[in-house]
Amino acid sequence: MKQAERALHTQTMPDGLAQPRAEADAQTGGSLLHASITTNALPSESKSAIEVPELDIELLLDMYRKAVLIRLLEKALLAAAEEGQIGGAMHTAIGHEANAIGAAYALRSGDYITCTYRGHHHGIAWGMDPGRSIAEVMGRSDGFAKGKGGSMHFVSPQHGMMGANGIVAAQVPHAAGLALASHLRGESKVAITFFGDGAMFQGVMHETFNMAAKWKLPLIFYCENNRYSEMTPIWRTSSIEDIYLFPRAYGMASMQIDGNDVEVVHAAVSQAAERARSGYGPTFIEGITYRLAGHMAGDLETYRPPEEVEKQQAHEPLTVLRKKLLARGVEEARISEIDEEVDEAIDEAVSFAETSPWPDAAETYLDVFSESTSEES
């Protein structure tokens, strides 16, 4: 091998490609002070600089209900997948719940959202029915898309959910287009789009950042930074340390927040939506979060130590919210009641989905083309 011949590069690249800061730091025992995108940081250690007002307790309880609903739905789906009831790539959002819920409650009916294949939490937070959602993932006829889209393509226009996407970052320009439609029509609708840390380096992100910033589109870019792109930690492939600082290169406003705290997310998204509606253009929010389950059903998680996951449990969305509720005087019993209620609701949703009929074979050939035109529609 020619590796010994490398001459000039040895100084800074002792061993293979350029070494990531975090790795270098780990080896030298150096600090990670400037590296906010580390796997070990807790979401609460994020650089939020926004004011976070306390939300009404009933609203918080409602949010808690949603959070449990998402959590249990995801667990039910994982169980169904293990039983072989679900194929394909199913990505759950266990640990991500607060990002969806905080945002959904901060926006208005009529606003739009697009998101990634990891989109169940968004669907539920935005109001989609759990039973029909599970049916969709299982490919049943009662699914929103009649089982055609499945887990990676959650959609429900009546709820503003304009589509999850299987191609990393492809949903981002779609949201810009929704924001553009709102702008061109003189509406005050805002669009929000969710994507992961790994999506940051798809070319279309850059193109959309520029166009949205230039045209001051009423758009919110929301990065759910869980520090992993599938099985690869983000520091291994990213040249930028602080994701939230990057969009400033386009003159965009941005912030890094605790994505596991519904109140923080709610405050950040509210602020961004206000900016958008006032014509000041897009805002970029980096919500620091962590994925507590595998990248997708079946993931053996060999790429991260159990201790890392363990540490993150300390600040996962349900824990954070439960603590908050207790601290503000809500009785344990009230919380348990919600837990039980939701547990039942999920059982019902699962039975609904499991007994939903398979779509007819003839359905295969429908929905490719529409036969109508603008005159008729």
Next chain:
Amino acid sequence: MKQAERALHTQTMPDGLAQPRAEADAQTGGSLLHASITTNALPSESKSAIEVPELDIELLLDMYRKAVLIRLLEKALLAAAEEGQIGGAMHTAIGHEANAIGAAYALRSGDYITCTYRGHHHGIAWGMDPGRSIAEVMGRSDGFAKGKGGSMHFVSPQHGMMGANGIVAAQVPHAAGLALASHLRGESKVAITFFGDGAMFQGVMHETFNMAAKWKLPLIFYCENNRYSEMTPIWRTSSIEDIYLFPRAYGMASMQIDGNDVEVVHAAVSQAAERARSGYGPTFIEGITYRLAGHMAGDLETYRPPEEVEKQQAHEPLTVLRKKLLARGVEEARISEIDEEVDEAIDEAVSFAETSPWPDAAETYLDVFSESTSEES
């Protein structure tokens, strides 16, 4: 029309989409102090912060010869295009010469370059024969690519010219791949890639910036900022004011320089090459320049006022270099001699090309596939 209904947006977007700074400034009579990317700034007004040593006078004279060669070659090509001898899209680099020459002389034999469809100046600066170059543009058999690639695909591996490209920004990852090859093989070769200001917002640029920065590739990104993307001034579509600052978002070193002064370009590229060879990774250079001719042959230039072009003549590469030579004591006669010599050389090159035979029809079917394998090659 619904435009009257726009409510919330009127404040910042009085009239259509977000207004570009330069336009706003023009309307308000405001200053353009912070907008370096204006059509009116001269290259000499760029924000170069590098030391520029004086080059040897013989070297400068050699550069001058190259500059005239490029200028006259481009003019000959424009004339031939007008006569109908050249079809397709032919982009000349009149006004861009110094970017190519300064860079070519700063690099070593063995280094690589890729560039855009506007690549004649690079080819000539890197040492390609004018006669064969013209033959290529004319589609003749003596062209480097036997007339198959034409104006947009200048190539000559023996000179390090690894390919111009017709797709905006596509050549940029190719250069990163060349740099990667050098890195993986432990060679000290550097790659440089040229692209325009308009190319900045192709997604692949972003992807390449990140990977090159992350892997510390021995690569130089050189943006020939002529302030126009075809017929559209860059400020109309760019959300960033200072192109050279953008790459810093990836932790990359960068500078904005006078791209019309061969000495400045030479100094900047030398410095970047030194960094690259020492393992410090890529550097981004924004060379401020101006295209004195149309975007391509046949362009009627209705999109810019003649006065704008006129103003730029004051600081165009040949003028700058001629002044420099005179100021350093070179006789007018020596310069005229070069002008005449080159004039003759171009005449010869044109006749060579014009009398070069058309490729055989059978040539059409060659070069699609290679029949060899690694064992044989």
Next chain:
Amino acid sequence: MRRTTYIQALNEALREELQRDEDVFLIGEDIGHYGGLFRVTRNLLDEFGEKRVLDTPISEQAFMGMALGAAIVGMRPVVELMYMDFTLVAADQIFNQIAKYRYMTGGLLKAPLVIRGQQGGGKHYGSQHSQSVDSLYAHFPGIRVVAPATPYDAKGLLKSAIRDDNPVAFLEHKMLYFTRGEAPPPEEEYLVPIGKADVKRAGSDLTIATFSYCLLQALDAAESLQQEHGIDCEVVDLRTVEPLDTETVWESLAKTGRLLAVHESYANCGVGAELVARAYEEAPHLLRAPARRLGMAPVSIPVSRALEEEALPWKEEIMATVLEMSRR
């Protein structure tokens, strides 16, 4: 009827649809203030303003995706790709997103948008600015593909495309832009339906099914074949490539018994092969000789005019193939 150029016909279609429906907007590079590299959108920004004619950066992926986003809430974007070769730059948005959006959402959303621009060879633009992408678009279900050859059809089909509730790839050809033909004046509105072929020359010996600029080449070839060889070709202008109006082709085939499909996209896995395969699926009894197809030679389209001509499936090659087929 007055005569107009193909470019003028397109410009009128866009203008009329912008006027008719305020959800229509145009988006693309250099199309606004400049009026389009090929002047198809000339004067439209002046008339309709910056909110109806949007100049973009060179970001094909983003503005294609934005068009989809706007379309799913009922806007009707008309996206210009300066060269249809750039389809490949935005291919994910076009084929993984736009083509599939209606299906993946179980019909909840539709994507009524038009992707238009010019394709084709003949002007020495070389490998990356001369490709014909009709077969590529047709391969993926979910996008209608239209490629008119005359100013009349261009105007009528572009208006239909904009009104269609499906995504439509509207493929122009650089060799057609300055051709002229009859078309009613703007006062007399008309539409040409998507999915209907048109017999542009009646004949009895052999059916040439083609579209776009190849139609002109085929008509020319048919004249020469008639005069020089007494072979009387019927020339069917498919006009729409997806869906293929095979009915009209089979009707012609019932008369002639011989089929030659011609197109400028690559022959390999092209529309011509498709038409041949369908002929044997749906109408083998009509064929009195093996059906054939002609497409671009399997090369990357060279700049040199000496070579480009050789690669193009134009008049000479059409004539040679017809003669060969007639000898059988």
Next chain:
Amino acid sequence: MRRTTYIQALNEALREELQRDEDVFLIGEDIGHYGGLFRVTRNLLDEFGEKRVLDTPISEQAFMGMALGAAIVGMRPVVELMYMDFTLVAADQIFNQIAKYRYMTGGLLKAPLVIRGQQGGGKHYGSQHSQSVDSLYAHFPGIRVVAPATPYDAKGLLKSAIRDDNPVAFLEHKMLYFTRGEAPPPEEEYLVPIGKADVKRAGSDLTIATFSYCLLQALDAAESLQQEHGIDCEVVDLRTVEPLDTETVWESLAKTGRLLAVHESYANCGVGAELVARAYEEAPHLLRAPARRLGMAPVSIPVSRALEEEALPWKEEIMATVLEMSRR
């Protein structure tokens, strides 16, 4: 001979080529430290280090373009696309650059690289993770297209692909990954040549020409047709889609007189239509009944297993088509 899985065969091929030629390197998402989403590159980073197995960000355009850049100076990159559907994300680099580089440079440069990854349906991944892209790759000249169906062929062809001086699209299939077959142990090196079809089942009544996972479906169908209907199909494994080994197919056709081409990419403008068209161009005299093709139905590939099955051109559909063809 020992039996091995398809994945293991691929892994061995990569390992052996990394060992043989230091210009070979692997590049893609999650392929290094993790060993690949489908574990095809498992353990290779450990053995060869970070300079031979490169983990990338999700930047398909850039790393595809970088592979080309490295290839034109003689490196031999093997690019993994995690799902072949992502071809569309990098389509400009693949079809406008890699496919054309040799041609546009008049043969001065060549691009010896491999683009590999899995495609296909059957596991309910839906519209954007189940497409078969063989016909798409074949449409553009300049890239060889290989799609082996057995571990033996997979190993031998991947090694040949890496050594080939052309860009090669090496198409795996998600349903093949865990299938097993015989293959010599690593000590016994062998290559399978690109461009050679292989008769995987001899028969006398009808030729099924296919490749990739459809081969297994076709073999299965052939058994059932034999047993249930006494129809004896010859099954030709094309293995390479570009170039097509029509010689072997026509040889088979000379025996059977009937041709059915089967593939999982879309039927419309697909490899099957191409084979039918070529049969009528090159060997019409051998055909005793209309040649046919089968491909994926023109839909975006639904998630629901009830629908996906319906869309796939697998055993049942093969049998039905063969029966229909036999009745003629």
